[in-house]
Amino acid sequence: MIEQRLYEEFRDIGRDIYVGGLTSSHGGNVSARVGDRIFIKRRGAQLGRLKPEDFVETNLYSNDSGVTRASTELIVHRAIYLKTSALAVIHTHPRTAIALSLSRDEIIPIDNEGSYLLHKIPVVAVEFASGSKEMAETVADQLRGYKVIMLRGHGCFAVGQTLDEAFQWVSTLEEICDIILEAKLLGEAPIEYRKRSDEYAKW
Amino acid sequence: MEGWAGKVLDVNLSDGSITSYPLDMELAHQFIGGRGLGARMLWDLVGPEVEPLSPENVLIFATGPLTASGAQTSNRFTVSTKSPLTGTVLDANSGGWWGMQFKRTGFDVLIVRGKSAAPVMLEIKPGSITLKDAANLWGKTVSETTEALGQNNNRRNVLCIGPAGENQVRLASIMNDGERALARGGPGAVMGSKNLKAIVVEGDQKMTVVDQELFKFVMYEMTKRIKASPLTSQALPEFGTVIMVNVVNEIGALPTRNFRTGQFEGADLISGEHLAETLMVKNQACWACPISCTRITRTENGEGEGPEYETTWAFGAECGIDDLVAITEANYLCNDLGLDTISTGVTIGCAMELSELGIINSELRFGRGELLKDVITDIAYRRGLGSELAEGSYRFAEMHGAPEYSMSVKKMEFPAYDPRGMQGQGLLFATSNRGACHMRGNMLGPEVLGLPRLVDRFATQGKAGVVVTHQNSAAVVDSLVVCKFVNMAVAEEFFARLLTAVSGVTYTGDDLMEAGERVYNLERMYNLREGFTRADDTLPRRLLEEPMPAGPSAGWVVKLEPMLKEYYQFRGWDKNGVPTPVTLKKLGLEAIR
Amino acid sequence: MPLIKFFGNLRQLAQASRLPVKGSSVRSLLDELCRQNQALSDAIFIDGQLRQHVRVVVNGHDVALEQGLDTPLEENDQVAIFPPLGGG
Secondary structure (H helix, E strand, O other), X not given: OOOHHHHHHHHHHHHHHHHXXXXXXXXXXXXXXXXXXXXXXXXXXXXXHOOHHHEEEEEOOOOOOOOOOEOOOHHHHHHHHHHOXXXXXXXXXXXXXXXXXXXXOEEOOOOHHHHHHHOOEEEXXXXXXXXXXXXXXXXXXXXXXXXXXXXXXXXXXXXXXXXXXXXXXXXXXXXXHHHHHHHHHHOOOOOOOOOOHHHHHHO | OEOEOOEEEEEEOOOOEEEEEEOOHHHHHHHOOHHHHHHHHHHHHOOOOOOOOOOOOOEEEEOOOOOOOOOOOOOOEEEEEEOOOOOOEEEEEEOOOHHHHHHOOOOOEEEEEOOOOOOEEEEEEOOEEEEEEOOOOOOOOHHHHHHHOOOEOOOEEEEEOOHHHHOOOOOEOEEEOOOEEEOOOOHHHHHHHOOEEEEEEOOOOOOEOOOHHHHHHHHHHHHHHHHHOHHHHHHHHHHOHHHHHHHHHXXXXXXXXXXXXXXXXXXXXXXXXXXXXXXXXXXXXOOOOOOOOEEEEEEOOEEEEOOOHHHHHHHOHHHOOOOHHHHHHHHHHHHHHOEOHHHHHHHHHHHHHHHHOOOOOOOOOOOOHHHHHHHHHHHHOOOOHHHHHOOOHHHHHHHOOOHHHOOEEOOEEOOOOOHHHOHHHHHXXXXXXXXXXXXXXXXXXXXXXXXXXXXXXXXXXXXXXXXXXXXXXXXXXXXXXXXXXXXXXXXXXXHHHHHHHHHOOOOOHHHHHHXXXXXXXXXXXXXXXXXXXXXXXXXXXXXXXXXXXXXXXXOOOOOHHHHHHHHHHHHOEOOOOOEOHHHHHHOOOXXXX | OOXXXXXXXXXXXXXXXXXXXXXXXXXXXXXXXXXXXXXXHHHHEEOOEEOOOOEEEEOOEEHHHXXXXXXXXXXXXXXXXXXXXOOO
């Protein structure tokens, strides 16, 4: 059974994610690593209404028996924990980020906060973008170098030492993308205000 | 030189031979440099049969691929050896200018082996590397030696031992650039046992950077963060590390009178605020550092660097002394004689307690600051009680049948935090590879300062993950080699990109974290090979069984067992704290058995 | 009255290392303090929130782990305020 303190963190962040419009009712998932165990949201549970029984616990390296209710993305979360120093993973379907991911290989912030915090967000593409081994390895490899990445047309994966940190990257990503979109809609020539702004792509 | 110079200098003091050969780049990429590379080389060179003070032990001075590049704090370097204090793998870490200059001689690493028949010094200059007779230097203090050999911060740098190292005191440090210290674990004693008095370096090789544009961009981004963080832009430059005295005291975790309790009534008199008002002259920076945390201070009897937080505590609250002048002068004296201030202060504190309990016969008592200089000098020269204290607090207390009064882990004396007020810190001290050490992942950040986020200092569940991450991160910083204070403002992903830019080899933040984990596991394997076991991952009885008597941390003992269990699980070690084959394979350490 | 203890550069701004100030909660105490001293107010608060890395510790316990600014205060409580600090 999930410990109360951890459950409350999941519940609050899950609610923030849904109410913040960062994913649909049953989309996305969240997990945390504690010691050599993973706690992950079960398949079919709503991020915005998480209850203690909505969490599945399993061994870090391989599934405990009876772990069939875990999210289909467990394979990705596990790969991330085994390949990076992450202690928390959040996956959501942020709309503007997804729209932008369709037509570019990296998302480069134009706003001050976004460029300071993230520099750039890579976009990767895999053939079967749901719960496949190829997807798991690709996403985990990318997250060794970035705190949040996009899977083209699918959504974002963000990592952190805490759920709070991972959520910050998810939220910042969508803010970055909304601003890019709005600037495009405004259609006005931007006045560059940052030094070395052409170098973010190098990150 | 792109990142790594790619060369090792190897000096054998027994036969006077000096050779150089290429650095194994495969190892360099895996272990980076500094602490990591030093530990890996030590694994090959110094096995369990070697006595730390015998000619078969080695000293491995190591820089990293960022050293001398000009990136922020790229001045630091390490020395690796088997510790005569703890018997574990040891690395000690220092700043200043020597490391930068050594890299400029065109080498990444200097290995010193064997033992010279008579005192010598090593001089490395463009076109000439020689061993010279040092009879005229032997017996001189650190400042005398440094001056005699022509110290010039930017051009010619002296690294040496003082009388403590010459007398193979187990608490002896190696000093560089006058008052910078490779302090903990007794590396000075190893150098003294080899009859090596000093190493002087003058270099003329410049670092080249493969991707100049990326390098400048990352440095620019780092500067933004160093300026934005009030720690690196205000607190450290203005007050230095000694600002911590009041913070740690306020929460009841400032060890007082040999860890009898956690608050010191004289804390404010030995605080950073008080130092700034009374003895401070100005702050100072090491080479290529924008933070300037060093204090230059002056008393009636001298002027010099420091004291730092740990030193101030070790001669202060630990010994029940509230006289900042006495503490500061004790600090100057340790620097000049070449002694680790932390271990020296805690060993004296131990002696004070044994004296008060009547277990030894001595004038030492808690609070007697006027005795500090004499006892420190006696330690350096192994005179009277000093000859016993020179063995470190554990061996000293054990001699008198009272080892439980040595506040140490694996015989390394505690630094300035009572873990009964910081559970995670307790786990850190119990598991650090060189014994009780805060520089291996200080939990002060998360448990007290709220960096990056505040965690409950009394909670035990979940602490293991935080400790492991901090330990791995510290190993990265110690291997690059850069300063932990810049790491307070800047995360590993910045160093990874710096390294990529400098060397042309691509590193991600997690490549570095993985290297840190690799280094940590290798050090663990080294200690296991030496015969250390799970039983050594422990804390003194006082901290496990005697509840803190008073203050905000009252009633607490360290609940080590549950944290340790979670820690081993997190690290991928078995119940006995041995890295599993799966873990070793993941880290590419199958050859380490 | 609770006693406020100042550390680091807050001492210069407060022109004291300790000061008794009225307050039944941390919030009301700090409001009263800041009413008396604008420079301190600027150092401690931004947009009505505690500045990042400023720590408020009541009787040795960080209020962030209690009820934050709503932590209640008793007569003889000691409230330590630390500006952002680093060390090791």
